[in-house]
Structure formats: C-alpha cells, structure tokens
C-alpha cells in the first residue's frame with residue numbers, strides 16, 4: 003500500500019508533514035453512502051418544465067427548412083426555441099480568456115457540422131411530451147460532403163467544416179495554423195544519428211461517460227435573477243459562459259453546484275446551462291435540461307482523437323540525439339478546448355528526456371465529428387502514449403533494456419529542456435529506480451546508483467550554460483569543462499542479473515561536445531525557438 | 544391516465560398514483576420523493592438505479608411502476624437505522640469506495656442483495672454481484688474491498 | 703400521449719389483444735421494451751401484460767424441457783435440473799438484468815443480444831404460441847426467420863433434454879464477468895462410437911438473429927472431435943453468417959475470431 007521512501011532526497015524534505023501520507027475521509031462521503039448528496043437533479047420544483055433538443059442526424063448538411071408548426075401545437079408544448087431566440091448564438095468557450103474566435107452556435111441555423119449538433123429546443127410539461135413533439139418537427143437537409151480525418155481535412159480542396167476557420171485549422175495569435183517547437187537542429191541530429199526510427203500513433207475519441215449525465219435546472223428568482231442547479235465541474239466558467247450567451251450580467255445568475263456525478267473533463271463545456279436558462283427566461287417557469295445517456299455519448303464532447311508521428315534519431319550508445327513530432331488534434335467541428343490541448347502537448351514535447359535537437363509541429367484541426375474537450379491530462383496523455391511506445395521501440399533498436407534506455411535519457415537537475423527552461427527537482431530517475439525495485443526489474447549497478455542530481459547540465463542538451471560559464475557565450479568553440487566520458491560501443495545488449503560482474507560504465511552524462519552547436523549562432527541566444535510560453539500559465543484540468 | 548398503486552418502500556406502506564407506463568425510478572424520485580435512487584441511463588445499462596424488489600436486485604429504470612403493486616421495495620434511503628449506518632455504508636466510507644458518489648446507492652443495493660442471500664461470498668461472487676453496476680471513478684477495487692470487509696465481519700447481522 | 707397498459711389474467715386474452723391492437727407490444731421482463739417506453743418510441747403505444755402463471759412454468763421431465771416464456775434467467779439459474787443451461791442464463795446481463803430478462807423476450811432481442819435464443823436454437827427447440835389464430839407451434843429457426851413480421855405471443859419453448867455433457871456454450875465478451883456478445887456459440891455435440899452424429903451448432907451476434915451453423919454441422923458429421931476431425935468444420939465456420947458492425951465489434955472481427963472460438967469449444971478447451 004502507501005509507502006513513504008524517506009531515504010530519498012532526505013536532505014531536501016521537511017519531515018514534519020502531518021496530513022500528507024495520512025488517510026483522510028472525503029468530506030462529502032457520508033452523503034454519498036446515505037444517498038443524500040445533493041446532485042443538481044435532486045432539487046424538486048412544482049410545475050417543472052422539460053427541455054429536449056432536436057439534433058442533427060447528419061455529419062455535415064445545409065438546413066433547407068425547419069417546420070415546427072405541428073410540434074408547436076402538440077400536447078404539453080410550452081415553447082419552441084430556435085437559433086434566432088438565442089441572444090448571443092455564436093460563442094467559443096475560451097473567449098472568456100480572449101483565446102480564439104467565437105465559432106460555435108448554441109443552436110445551428112444554416113449548417114449542421116456534426117451528428118448530434120443541436121438545432122432546436124422544445125420546452126414541454128414532461129420529457130415525454132417534449133420527445134413526442136420533437137418527433138413532429140420536419141427538417142429538410144441538403145447533405146454536404148463530410149470530412150472525418152484530420153489529415154484529409156487540411157488537404158487542399160477538403161470540405162470546409164467551420165465557417166470561422168475555413169481552412170480547418172485553429173488560428174494561433176491570429177495568424178499561425180499550428181504550434182511549433184524548435185530546439186537545436188533536428189536535421190543535423192538525424193544525420194548524426196546511428197539509427198532513425200519513425201512511427202505513427204492514432205488515438206480514438208474517449209467518452210468520459212460520467213454516471214450522472216450532463217444537466218441543469220434553472221429556476222426564475224426575484225429581480226430578474228435565475229438560480230441554476232448544475233452538474234458543471236467548472237462553476238464560474240459555466241456561469242460566465244451562460245451569462246455571455248444569454249446576454250445577461252453574471253450577477254443575474256446564481257449557480258449552485260459542486261456535487262458532480264463524475265466529470266473527468268466532460269462537464270466543463272457548459273453543454274446545458276445556456277439553453278436551460280434561456281428556456282426558463284422564455285417561459286418564466288423552472289426548466290430542466292438533462293441529457294439522455296445516448297445524448298451524453300453522442301453529443302457530450304469526448305477526449306479528442308490525436309494522430310501523432312514521432313521520428314527519433316538514436317546514437318548506438320542509447321542517447322536520443324534528435325526527436326521530431328508532428329501531430330494533429332481532432333477538435334471536431336468546433337474549438338472547445340482542443341486549441342489549448344495543442345498548447346499543452348507542445349509544452350510536453352519531447353517528454354521527460356534531455357534531447358539536444360527537437361522539432362515539433364502540432365495542429366488543431368476541425369472535422370465533422372463531435373467537438374472534443376478536456377479529459378484527464380488531455381494533450382499530454384496521448385502524446386505520452388506515443389512517446390513511450392516510441393521509447394520501447396528505441397530501446398529495442400539500440401539493444402538496451404527499456405528502463406535503462408529511458409534512465410539514460412531522463413531529465414536531470416540542471417539539464418536544459420527543449421523549452422529553454424532549466425530542469426529542476428527531477429526525481430524521475432529515482433522513481434524509476436524504486437519502480438524497478440518494486441517490480442523486481444533488474445537494473446545494472448550503474449543505473450541503480452544513477453542520480454537525478456548528478457550529471458545534469460545545459461551542455462547535455464547542446465546548450466552552453468551562460469550562468470555557470472559566461473565566457474562561453476562569446477567563445478567560438480566551447481571547450482568541455484569536464485573530460486568527455488568514454489562512450490562504449492554496445493551493440494548487443496542482454497539484461498544482466500543483479501549480481502552481474504564487471505560491466506562497462508553507461509555513457510552518462512554524454513559529452514557536451516557530442517551534439518553539434520548550431521553553426522553561426524552565439525550560444526544561448528538563438529539556439530532553438532523563442533522562449534515557449536503557455537497562454538494559460540499554470541492552469542490545469 | 545393515472546393508475547393507483549400501493550407497495551412497501553423500506554418497510555413503510557406507500558399509496559400513490561402513477562402515470563401509465565411510468566418506470567419505478569421516476570416514480571420513486573418524482574412521485575414518492577425518494578431521491579436516494581439515482582438514474583444514469585434510463586435503459587438498464589448502468590446499474591445506478593438498482594433497488595431491491597422482494598429482496599432481489601432490479602433496475603428501477605426498466606421496471607414498470609404499476610407492476611410493483613403489492614411488492615416490497617428497498618432503497619439506500621432505508622439502509623440506515625436512525626443514527627447508525629448499515630455496515631456496508633460504513634465499509635464504503637472506510638474503504639474510500641465512493642468518489643463522486645453517484646453510483647454508490649446502486650452499488651450498496653447490489654451488494655446488500657448479495658449479502659442478504661450469501662453472507663460469506665467469495666471475491667468472485669462479489670464481483671459477479673456488482674458486475675451490472677458501472678463506476679467511472681473508483682476503478683472498483685475499493686468497492687470490492689468494502690463488500691469483502693462486511694462479508695467477513697460478524698456485525699452485519701445487526702441490522 | 704401516454705402508453706396504454708393492459709393487463710390480462712389469461713394468456714389467450716393477452717394474445718388476442720396483442721394481435722388486434724395497432725402498436726401493441728407484449729411486456730416480458732421489460733429490460734428492452736421499457737427503454738423504448740422511456741424514450742417515447744412512437745411505435746410503442748400499447749403494452750400488453752399477462753399475470754397468467756403458465757408464463758412462469760418450468761417443466762423438466764426425463765425426455766423433455768418446457769419453459770414458459772415469462773421464465774427469467776434467474777429462475778433458470780435456480781433450477782438444478784437445468785444445470786446445462788446455467789452458463790447461458792448467467793451470460794445474460796448482470797444479476798439485476800437476469801432477475802427480469804425472460805426467455806420469451808430473448809427470442810425477440812436484436813443482435814448482439816439473443817444468447818439464450820441461440821442456445822435454444824442449438825437445442826432444436828420449438829416455440830409455442832398463445833391465442834386462437836394461426837400457427838400453434840413453430841421450430842425456432844422458422845420462428846426467428848419471420849419474427850419481425852408478426853405480433854404473436856410466445857407462450858413457451860420446448861426441446862428434448864440433451865444427454866449429459868452433450869451441450870456446450872461459449873460467449874466471447876470484451877468485459878468480464880458480464881458483457882454483451884462479440885459472439886456466442888451454443889452446440890449440441892452427440893458422439894456415437896467416437897464420432898459426431900447429428901451436431902447442432904448455433905451462433906449469436908453473427909447475423910440479425912441467432913442462426914444455425916449448418917455448413918459446420920455437416921462438416922462435423924461422422925468425424926471425431928480432434929484437431930484433424932474438426933478442421934473441415936472450422937474452414938466453413940463462418941459460412942452463411944452475416945454479422946454486423948456495432949459498438950462491440952466489427953463484422954470483420956467477428957468473422958475472424960469465430961473459428962478460433964469454435965475450435966476451442968469443439969476441442970473442449972472452453973466449457974462455460
């Protein structure tokens with residue numbers, strides 16, 4: 003079970019921890035086991051109305067006409083909500099932080115861009131009445147060619163999915179169609195490599211499938227205010243989004259939430275609140291908008307599907323000397339949060355490894371699929387899957403044990419990362435050591451003695467260390483400050499038993515003279531891309 | 544059209560009217576007011592709405608309410624006896640077997656159905672008893688552990 | 703508009719109502735039909751129920767088994783005489799589904815459901831109908847072929863009880879212990895002097911309805927159940943099947959793995 007290894011980094015840690023390491027009951031668990039925790043749908047209101055949504059049966063189609071006249075007269079129907087009723091129909095979630103352009107309608111009016119896209123709402127006295135009325139709405143469509151593949155979508159002549167971004171790529175800083183990472187000279191790195199391996203990794207969309215589906219109840223209050231009970235996992239984010247779409251002040255909305263029946267990222271998109279509030283405003287009555295399980299699966303946004311190409315240049319001794327990543331994030335028909343996922347992905351390349359030459363181009367692409375969103379580590383999880391598969395293949399290619407191959411390349415304190423930030427407090431080598439020990443995975447002595455606090459340097463990534471050796475900045479040819487360690491040429495590799503006798507030392511750290519410095523550039527100033535900065539700082543989901 | 548029905552809910556007699564075709568889940572929540580029963584799919588696939596009818600586990604969302612006339616229905620709201628928790632409730636707390644808590648009422652009822660019939664189940668029997676209930680948070684292991692804890696203890700006969 | 707529910711004491715009256723009303727459906731255990739009601743499916747307007755005890759009847763004699771259409775999977779699991787069918791009944795949903803799911807309803811369940819119906823097919827069962835008009839009894843295969851056309855009320859199913867150890871079942875799922883069929887295979891494998899005589903093999907989820915593997919049955923005739931003996935049957939395992947792509951598996955995958963599992967079933971490597 004839980005175990006604290008106080009021997010590791012003992013000198014760095016304050017050992018007076020009181021809470022950490024101690025089991026603590028969650029504060030809401032008594033409510034959970036007695037069935038009394040107040041989820042949004044556990045609030046009861048007299049004369050509650052129900053909102054149900056007509057959804058597109060097509061992945062891409064022009065709406066020629068909508069006839070809801072029969073539905074409007076159906077029993078129990080109180081109100082039909084059309085695109086024209088939505089005060090601010092076009093929105094993008096991250097407009098709250100001025101990131102991206104409004105590209106997604108609450109209700110589609112002219113074109114539907116994915117199967118499940120909302121077109122029209124019916125508010126009725128019961129869910130059944132609303133569903134029966136929905137079946138009476140007649141929509142005629144002209145089907146349009148749909149594009150469902152990220153690389154097809156960015157080819158010339160591909161159908162344009164999203165009117166705001168006609169080229170099917172999200173626009174960064176108003177002009178770039180992708181995010182870049184540049185560090186060192188990746189082509190030179192590949193030329194210098196003994197082995198080059200390349201592969202393609204394809205993810206599928208993953209539905210969060212929370213046991214409680216997305217939903218909300220809006221109740222008119224006094225003074226033009228509305229109380230909104232919601233399943234959102236991002237209360238204030240949803241409040242501001244709902245206020246924008248309804249063109250009301252945020253202080254007119256009182257959001258009550260916090261008890262969420264599972265979210266995992268699937269309840270940040272504010273899927274139900276804006277129209278639920280609108281329905282309550284238009285009818286003056288309390289309204290519930292609750293997704294069915296089918297809607298949750300089809301219309302509820304999933305984790306996006308990424309396609310990732312990874313190309314690695316390896317030295318025979320196991321060092322990764324170059325890594326190039328090209329990735330396409332399938333945002334679906336609208337932006338939601340995939341634009342941000344791309345930023346996170348680029349921030350995570352090349353993984354926790356010190357590599358002197360790194361190159362990445364990552365695209366946020368629109369297709370006629372359900373818009374994708376946040377899910378537990380989105381942007382990073384898929385990339386890690388690709389990179390770690392690639393690491394296993396790399397280990398085979400150089401004939402090394404997969405864990406030792408990773409350890410050889412792992413960040414150490416003082417290394418320069420591809421984003422030109424110094425690596426600090428890297429405990430990964432130690433984690434690997436403990437994991438190997440727990441799994442009875444034999445590591446050779448040198449790897450068992452390896453430390454994340456030794457051997458790290460900017461030079462390991464081919465960058466001169468200005469803070470430590472300022473004179474290098476003007477030196478045409480940097481001189482090694484330590485003699486390069488001998489690099490053994492190991493081509494065959496068998497996993498030794500723990501008691502294995504003498505072995506050649508692993509090549510750690512690699513000599514800093516090994517990777518080529520970029521030709522005519524003053525070290526440290528133009529090496530790599532301009533300093534990477536995340537638009538979101540340390541924001542996390 | 545509304546049909547009058549009577550049944551027992553957690554030992555108490557209930558008389559109410561149900562809409563024709565109403566399922567037991569909606570009837571318990573909307574008409575009777577027992578909010579301890581949760582709905583997650585309304586199609587029999589998630590187990591969240593599990594209740595006991597005459598002692599056996601049933602999915603209330605796919606149970607016709609009027610077919611429950613004269614039967615005895617048990618829900619999580621009836622597990623607790625005053626201030627005392629049912630041993631399963633305590634074990635779920637001790638084992639951290641609820642995270643978002645939404646699957647918990649269904650899990651508790653599925654587990655109770657098993658233990659009422661078989662006080663000393665094997666791990667495999669516990670897994671089989673819970674296999675119709677989806678939990679998206681815990682990864683199931685804490686829930687299995689919690690049920691095993693109660694299965695092994697003597698005090699569960701108390702309630 | 704709400705659904706109209708009509709409950710009848712006598713099965714014959716229920717059968718008459720079922721055949722005379724438009725949009726009428728019989729209510730078995732409700733595990734499938736109730737979803738349609740919850741979703742306001744416009745094709746479900748009237749629900750016919752029956753409290754006739756004949757629906758719950760189970761009779762097992764030495765030669766013959768008869769199961770009322772309202773017998774649930776849980777009731778089969780509680781019946782020791784039906785031990786050979788326990789692996790099939792246990793494979794239908796989780797415990798709460800099994801308490802409700804009926805034999806009759808399983809005959810109408812669309813692929814990938816229908817594991818129990820496929821087992822009945824391998825048992826050469828017949829379906830009996832309640833009510834005054836039309837056929838009183840049909841071989842299951844014929845019934846399944848025309849099931850989506852009529853609204854007759856199935857009252858029971860009957861079949862010859864197989865000798866001990868002759869019936870085998872295996873279900874392939876993605877999650878365990880409960881899971882919807884990628885496919886399932888039921889088989890009656892009578893052996894006379896070391897050779898198969900009159901095999902019956904049925905698949906679920908290899909077509910719109912459960913279906914017989916007639917090519918494989920023929921290829922097994924007179925052959926021993928060993929690797930060489932079953933090879934011709936494996937070669938034609940997927941003949942006549944028409945699996946579909948669904949959320950559980952693609953048609954291609956179903957066809958690919960079918961011979962693998964049929965082989966294991968025939969060699970006795972799986973027997974649950």
Ligand SMILES: Cc1cc2nc3c(=O)[nH]c(=O)nc-3n(C[C@H](O)[C@H](O)[C@H](O)COP(=O)(O)OP(=O)(O)OC[C@H]3O[C@@H](n4cnc5c(N)ncnc54)[C@H](O)[C@@H]3O)c2cc1C
Nearest residue numbers: 587728730731732733734735795804806807810816817856
């Ligand atoms: C979570 C879940 C898991 C499931 N897993 C499986 C599985 O693993 N394998 C499997 O085979 N099935 C599975 N099912 C499907 C279903 O539960 C079973 O097929 C069950 O046997 C259907 O029976 P029922 O009595 O509930 O049918 P109902 O829902 O009552 O009826 C289904 C259909 O059959 C008709 N019908 C029922 N009885 C009769 C009759 N006597 N005469 C004429 N028409 C009749 C009804 O009108 C309706 O159209 C699952 C269902 C769920 C919800």
Ligand code: FES
Nearest residue numbers: 583584589590604
């Ligand atoms: S709500 Fe009943 S099984 Fe999901």
Ligand code: FES
Nearest residue numbers: 642643678679680
């Ligand atoms: S605790 Fe959240 S689904 Fe089980």
